[in-house]
Amino acid sequence: MSTPAANKGFAPLDCVHGNVRLRGQLLRPAGEGTRATVLMFPGATGPGDSFRKAMHELADAGYVVAGLDMYGADADISTPAAAGKHYMALLGNPATLRERAVHWLDTVRALPGVDSRRIAAIGYCFGGRCVLELARSGADLQAVISYHGLLATHAPAGPGKVRARIAVWSGGQDPYVSVAELDALRSELDNARANYQITLFSAAQHAFMDSDHDGLADGIAYDRVAHRIAWMGTLALLDEIIGEKL
Secondary structure: OOOOOOOOOOEEEEEEEOOEEEEEEEEOOOOOOOEEEEEEEOOOOOOOHHHHHHHHHHHHOOOEEEEOOOOOOOOOOOOHHHHHHHHHHHHOOHHHHHHHHHHHHHHHHOOOOEEEEEEEEEEEOHHHHHHHHHHHOOOOOOEEEEEOOOOOOOOOOOOOOOOOEEEEEEEOOOOOOOHHHHHHHHHHHHHOOOOEEEEEEOOOOEOOOOHHHOOOOOOEOOOHHHHHHHHHHHHHHHHHHHOOOO
């Protein structure tokens, strides 16, 4: 990834959903003007170094980038176990999860310098679930991209509901995503008449995009080749769907 030199530093990005104060991070590219924007939802343990490097690379490419918080500004995510409590609480309340993701989209869309017609969302692991819930909600954004994301949902998309183009990158050896869930997602998106791709790296495990979590547990491993292929595909998709040439 490129050295994060051309863009400005991280700025806090706050909003309130229900009675929960959320705090994300905003990274703007160098220069002025209205820009295409990418929302980024981290995995269950929160943003790490590799997540922030990806934010910098997207900002270097000219996008406004919002790294988002789904748990709350005061949530303890200092250890995987601590973060896991917040993760399980949101998984147990999927309607709130979807509403919170949509609330973040609305918050970012209203920011100065954001082109509301050119917004995409990227999610890792739990964040992949978040961006797919955005798509299922019928939210007005141009693309959602899920990396080793959780695919199950409490409310599948109905016909004509999905407005965003969807890209799903999954690992064939991911213990957190079953073949049945992949098949169910494909059927759901076909039924919704969505424009989508599902790419399966047969040998990749969970968190194949995230070097910070390599070997964290059985079934979790970074895969440099899968990472590079998915990332380059992502950059190409963003360029085609929301890029400056449009």
